[in-house]
Amino acid sequence: MSRNSLLSHVSALALACVAPSFATAQCVVTTGTGTASSPDAGDVIDCDSNLETDSILGPDAAGVTLNINAPSGGISVTGDEAVLLGNGAIIDIDSASNRPVQTSGDSAAAITVGNNAQITVGGRVATSGEASNAIDTGRRATVDVLGTVTTGGGGSNAISVGAGSTVTVGPRANVNTQNSKSTAVLLRGDNATLTIEALQTEQNGLQQGLVTTSSGNSNPVLIRGNGGTVNVSGEVRSSSGAATAILAAGDEAEITVRDMGFVSATSSNSNAIESTGTGASILVEAGGEIAISSGNSAGIVAGPQGTVEIAGTVGASSSNSQGVVLGNRGELTIRTGGLIETSSSESQAVLIGEDATTATILVEEGGDIDAVGAQAIVDRGTTRTEVTVNGVVFGGSSEPVISLGGGNDTLVVNGTVRGSSADPVIDMGAGDDSTTINSSTTVEGPGVLVDGGSGNDELTLASGQNFDANQFTGVEQTTTRRNTTPGDPNEGGSTSVNVSDDQSGNSFSAGEGGNVTVENGGRAGRVSTNDGGQATVREGGTAGVDADSGGDGTGRLTFERGSTADVEGKAQSGDQSFDVAGANFQDGTNVSINNSGVLQGSASGGRVSVSLPTDAFEAASDSASTASFGAAIDAAIAADDVDATQLILTDAESLPAILRDGAGEDRAQVAAGAVATTLAFGDLLSARGQTGPAAAAASGVVVSSKNPIGAATGAWVDLFGGEIESETDLTSDFDASFAGLAAGVEQDMAFGGLGFGQVGLAVGVSRGNTDGIAGDGDFDALSIGVYANSVNGPSQVTGHLAYTGLDFDLGGDDAGDGHLFSGRAEYAHDLRGEYADAILLAPYAALGFVSGEIDGGATPLASLDEGEIDQGIAEIGMRVGRTFDVGKQTVSAVVEAAYERTFGDEGVTFAGTAFGQDFSTVASALEDERFKLGVGLETRLSPAATLSVRYDGRFGGSDDHRLGLGVNFAF
Numbered sequence: 017m018s019r020n021s022l023l024s025h026v027s028a029l030a031l032a033c034v035a036p037s038f039a040t041a042q043c044v045v046t047t048g049t050g051t052a053s054s055p056d057a058g059d060v061i062d063c064d065s066n067l068e069t070d071s072i073l074g075p076d077a078a079g080v081t082l083n084i085n086a087p088s089g090g091i092s093v094t095g096d097e098a099v100l101l102g103n104g105a106i107i108d109i110d111s112a113s114n115r116p117v118q119t120s121g122d123s124a125a126a127i128t129v130g131n132n133a134q135i136t137v138g139g140r141v142a143t144s145g146e147a148s149n150a151i152d153t154g155r156r157a158t159v160d161v162l163g164t165v166t167t168g169g170g171g172s173n174a175i176s177v178g179a180g181s182t183v184t185v186g187p188r189a190n191v192n193t194q195n196s197k198s199t200a201v202l203l204r205g206d207n208a209t210l211t212i213e214a215l216q217t218e219q220n221g222l223q224q225g226l227v228t229t230s231s232g233n234s235n236p237v238l239i240r241g242n243g244g245t246v247n248v249s250g251e252v253r254s255s256s257g258a259a260t261a262i263l264a265a266g267d268e269a270e271i272t273v274r275d276m277g278f279v280s281a282t283s284s285n286s287n288a289i290e291s292t293g294t295g296a297s298i299l300v301e302a303g304g305e306i307a308i309s310s311g312n313s314a315g316i317v318a319g320p321q322g323t324v325e326i327a328g329t330v331g332a333s334s335s336n337s338q339g340v341v342l343g344n345r346g347e348l349t350i351r352t353g354g355l356i357e358t359s360s361s362e363s364q365a366v367l368i369g370e371d372a373t374t375a376t377i378l379v380e381e382g383g384d385i386d387a388v389g390a391q392a393i394v395d396r397g398t399t400r401t402e403v404t405v406n407g408v409v410f411g412g413s414s415e416p417v418i419s420l421g422g423g424n425d426t427l428v429v430n431g432t433v434r435g436s437s438a439d440p441v442i443d444m445g446a447g448d449d450s451t452t453i454n455s456s457t458t459v460e461g462p463g464v465l466v467d468g469g470s471g472n473d474e475l476t477l478a479s480g481q482n483f484d485a486n487q488f489t490g491v492e493q494t495t496t497r498r499n500t501t502p503g504d505p506n507e508g509g510s511t512s513v514n515v516s517d518d519q520s521g522n523s524f525s526a527g528e529g530g531n532v533t534v535e536n537g538g539r540a541g542r543v544s545t546n547d548g549g550q551a552t553v554r555e556g557g558t559a560g561v562d563a564d565s566g567g568d569g570t571g572r573l574t575f576e577r578g579s580t581a582d583v584e585g586k587a588q589s590g591d592q593s594f595d596v597a598g599a600n601f602q603d604g605t606n607v608s609i610n611n612s613g614v615l616q617g618s619a620s621g622g623r624v625s626v627s628l629p630t631d632a633f634e635a636a637s638d639s640a641s642t643a644s645f646g647a648a649i650d651a652a653i654a655a656d657d658v659d660a661t662q663l664i665l666t667d668a669e670s671l672p673a674i675l676r677d678g679a680g681e682d683r684a685q686v687a688a689g690a691v692a693t694t695l696a697f698g699d700l701l702s703a704r705g706q707t708g709p710a711a712a713a714a715s716g717v718v719v720s721s722k723n724p725i726g727a728a729t730g731a732w733v734d735l736f737g738g739e740i741e742s743e744t745d746l747t748s749d750f751d752a753s754f755a756g757l758a759a760g761v762e763q764d765m766a767f768g769g770l771g772f773g774q775v776g777l778a779v780g781v782s783r784g785n786t787d788g789i790a791g792d793g794d795f796d797a798l799s800i801g802v803y804a805n806s807v808n809g810p811s812q813v814t815g816h817l818a819y820t821g822l823d824f825d826l827g828g829d830d831a832g833d834g835h836l837f838s839g840r841a842e843y844a845h846d847l848r849g850e851y852a853d854a855i856l857l858a859p860y861a862a863l864g865f866v867s868g869e870i871d872g873g874a875t876p877l878a879s880l881d882e883g884e885i886d887q888g889i890a891e892i893g894m895r896v897g898r899t900f901d902v903g904k905q906t907v908s909a910v911v912e913a914a915y916e917r918t919f920g921d922e923g924v925t926f927a928g929t930a931f932g933q934d935f936s937t938v939a940s941a942l943e944d945e946r947f948k949l950g951v952g953l954e955t956r957l958s959p960a961a962t963l964s965v966r967y968d969g970r971f972g973g974s975d976d977h978r979l980g981l982g983v984n985f986a987f
Contacts, residue, residue, distance in 0.1 A: 090115020498529020
C-alpha cells in the first residue's frame with residue numbers, strides 16, 4: 017500500500033469516530049472541509065468500499081488527494097466525468113482494489129486533472145463512450161501505470177498529458193484503446209516523457225508494459241508537442257491500418273527502443289515509428305526490435321533532419337515496405353550488431369525520400385543490411401548522399417543493391433556490398449559522384465559492379481585486387497592505389513585495372529601501389545601516373561596522354577610497340593611537341609590526334625611530337641573543289657589568320673563536312689543538276705529534227721513524233737524525266753532527278769536544193785532535286801527553244817538553240833537563280849542511200865555547247881562569285897531503225913549508240929574567297945567521256961496522231977537515265 021493510501025485509512029478511522037454519519041458512504045472526505053462530490057482545496061478523499069456512482073467534481077479545488085483503496089474502492093459514473101480536479105491533484109488507485117474508476121456514455125472522461133498532478137494507477141481506469149479520455153492531465157503531471165488504462169469509444173485517448181509531464185507504464189501495465197481515432201498515450205505538450213518498462217526475472221521471465229491500439233487511425237503513442245521523449249523497454253503495438261505505433265508530430269522528439277523493447281505495426285499503411293516533425297532522434301539499442309509485417313509501411317520514418325541509430329533490429333517483412341526512411345538532411349548509423357532486414361519484393365531496407373537534399377548513412381563494422389528479395393539502399397530524390405559501408409550490405413533483388421539516384425553522391429566501401437542477381441550492384445545515378453572501394457571483401461555481383469550514371473563520376477580502387485574496366489560503367493575517372501585498410505586480408509597489396517574494351521570517355525590513373533593496363537584493342541580516354549604508380553599500354557591498345565600524364569614523375573608510363581598514344585592538338589601552327597615525365601614511348605608507338613584531322617604526330621622516349629603540315633587541309637581533301645578550298649585555308653593559317661587557325665581543331669570525322677560546306681559543294685551540285693536538265697531539254701529539241709524509218713521514233717531524250725506524212729503544221733506534247741547517279745569530282749557522290757513537260761509547234765518547209773524539213777518552236781518547264789549533301793537542293797527550270805532539220809537524199813542536218821532560266825533553293829534563306837544557253841548541230845548519213853525510207857542505217861556526228869551563269873553566295877566559311885560554264889560536247893554514233901506492221905498498226909523502232917566527249921570547261925566553276933584567300937569549286941553532273949545508248953518506239957494512233965516512248969542512257973563515271981512519253985498532232 018502506498019504512503020498516501022495508508023494516511024487516508026488513518027484519517028478515515030478518525031473521522032468515523034467523530035462523524036459516524038459518513039461511515040456508510042463509498043467515497044468520503046477524510047481530511048478537509050468539502051464533500052466527496054464537491055471537494056475543497058487540500059481535501060483528502062478515500063474510496064474504500066463498493067462503487068461510488070457520483071462524480072467527484074472539483075475543477076477549482078487545488079491539492080486534492082483521492083485514494084481508491086482496496087479491497088472494494090472504486091468509481092463508476094454514467095453520462096458524466098468520474099473525477100475532475102484542479103492543479104496539484106494526487107490520485108492513487110490501489111492495485112489490490114477489485115473495483116475500477118470508469119465511466120459510460122459519451123464525453124465522459126474518467127480522470128481529468130490540472131497541472132502538477134500525480135496519478136498512480138495500480139488498478140484499472142476505463143471509459144466506454146465516444147470522446148471520453150481515460151486520463152487527461154495538465155502540465156507537469158506524473159502518471160504511473162501499474163495496472164490497466166483503456167478506452168472503448170471512438171476519439172477517446174487512454175492517457176493524454178500536457179507539457180513537461182511524465183508517463184511511466186510499468187512492466188505489468190497495459191494501456192490500450194479499442195476504437196478509431198483513439199491514442200493510447202498522447203504527449204500533447206512540449207517536453208513530455210513516456211517510459212514503457214520491462215522486467216526480467218528468473219521466476220516470471222520477461223514481463224513488459226504494453227501500449228497498444230486495435231482500431232484504425234489510432235496511434236498507440238502520439239507525440240504532439242516539441243521535445244517529447246519516449247523510452248521503450250516494453251512493447252508498443254499497432255494492429256490496425258493507418259495507425260503508426262509511435263508518431264512524433266512535434267519537433268526534436270527523442271525515441272529510444274531499449275534492450276527488450278519491441279515496437280510493431282501489423283497492418284498496412286502503418287509505420288512502427290514515424291516523425292513528421294523536424295530533428296527527431298531515434299535510437300534502437302542492442303536487444304531492441306522494430307518490426308512491421310504488412311505492405312506500404314516502414315519500420316522507421318525519420319522525418320526532416322532526423323537522426324537514426326540502430327544497434328538492435330529493424331525488420332520489414334512485406335512487399336512495398338521499408339526498414340528506414342530518411343528525410344531531408346537525415347542521418348542513419350547502423351552500429352555494431354545492428355541489423356536492418358527486409359524479406360519481400362519491391363521493398364527497400366533504407367529509402368531516402370524524394371524531398372531530401374542531403375543524407376548520410378554509416379554501416380559500422382559488424383553492422384548489417386540484409387535485404388532479401390529487395391534493395392538495400394535507395395535514394396529517390398536528387399540528394400547529396402554520403403554512404404560509408406564498413407559492415408555488410410546485401411541485396412537480393414535484380415535491381416541495384418545500392419541506388420543513389422540524382423545528386424552528387426559519395427560511397428565508400430570498407431566492408432562488403434553483395435548482390436545475388438543485381439546488375440549493376442551499385443547505381444550511383446545522375447550527378448558528379450565518387451565511389452571508393454577499399455575492402456578486399458569488396459563489391460560482389462554477377463555483372464557490372466558500379467554504374468556511375470550520368471555526370472562526372474570518380475572511382476577509386478584500393479582493395480588490393482585485379483579488376484576489369486568493363487566491370488564499371490558510366491565512370492569518367494578511375495584511380496588505382498595500394499590497399500591500406502588496417503586488418504584487411506589484402507592490406508599492402510597492389511590494385512590493378514585492365515582496359516580491354518572501349519573506355520574512350522574515361523580516364524585511368526595509377527597512384528602509389530596502383531596499376532593500369534590497356535591492351536587487346538582496349539581504349540582509354542586518358543592514362544596517368546603519380547606517386548610511383550604504373551601504367552602500360554600494350555600492342556593494340558590506345559590511350560590518351562598529355563603533358564601532365566606523368567604527374568610528379570615518380571611513376572612509370574610505358575607505351576609498347578604497336579600501341580597508340582592519343583593526344584590533343586592546339587589551334588596553332590608550328591611545333592606542338594611536349595614531354596611526359598616518367599614516360600617511355602617505345603619504337604613503333606603510333607600517335608593519333610583525337611581533336612584534329614590535319615595535325616600529325618609521333619612519339620619516342622619521353623617526348624610526343626605534334627606538328628601541322630604546310631598543306632594539311634589541301635592534303636585532307638577528297639575532291640578537287642575541297643582541295644582548292646583546303647589550300648586557301650592552309651594559306652590563311654600561314655598568314656596567321658585567327659579564324660582559319662581555329663579550324664586546326666576540326667576532328668577527322670567532322671573535317672570532310674567542314675571542307676565540303678565551306679567550298680559550297682551544295683550549290684555546285686544544284687548547278688550540275690541544272691546543267692543536266694538544260695541539256696535534256698536541248699536533246700528533246702534535237703529529237704524533233706531527226707527522221708527515222710518511215711517517220712519512225714526519233715532519237716533524243718524523249719520520243720517526239722514528227723508530223724504525219726503530208727501534214728504541213730503539227731503540235732506536240734512531251735512528258736520527260738530523268739535521274740543522274742553521278743560520281744563527280746566532289747567530296748561525295750550525289751543523285752539528281754528531274755521531271756518536266758514540253759510542248760511545241762512545227763511547220764513543214766522546203767529548203768530548195770538543201771531538201772525538205774521542219775522548223776519549230778518549243779517551251780518546257782521542269783523541276784529537279786539533288787538528293788546528296790545539298791540542303792533542300794530543289795531547282796525549277798523554264799526553257800524556250802527553236803529547232804530545224806532538213807533531209808536531202810541520204811543526208812540529214814538538224815540543229816537547235818535554247819535558253820533556260822533557273823531558280824533554286826538550298827534551304828533556309830539560301831536561294832538563287834541562273835541563266836543557261838545551249839545548242840547542238842548534227843549531220844547524219846544513211847548508208848542505204850535514202851534517209852527517209854522504211855529502213856535506217858545512219859552514222860552521225862554532232863557538236864553541242866552549254867554556256868551561262870548561276871548565282872553564287874555565302875557558305876559557312878567563304879563567299880562564292882557567280883558560277884560560269886562554257887562547255888562543248890562532241891558526239892559520234894550510229895542509228896539503226898526499221899518500220900513494222902503489227903496488226904493494223906504501224907510501229908517504228910530505233911536503236912542508237914554513240915560516244916560523247918566534252919571540251920572547254922569541266923563544269924560550272926565558282927570562284928570563291930575564304931579568309932582572304934582565293935579558291936574555286938567546279939561541278940559537273942556528267943563525266944567528260946561517256947557512252948550513250950537509246951531505244952525508241954513509235955506507233956500511229958490515227959492519220960493525224962502518233963504516240964511515242966523512248967529510253968536514253970549515258971554511262972561512264974556517271975550514269976544518266978532518261979525516259980519520255982510524247983504525243984504528236986497534225987492540223
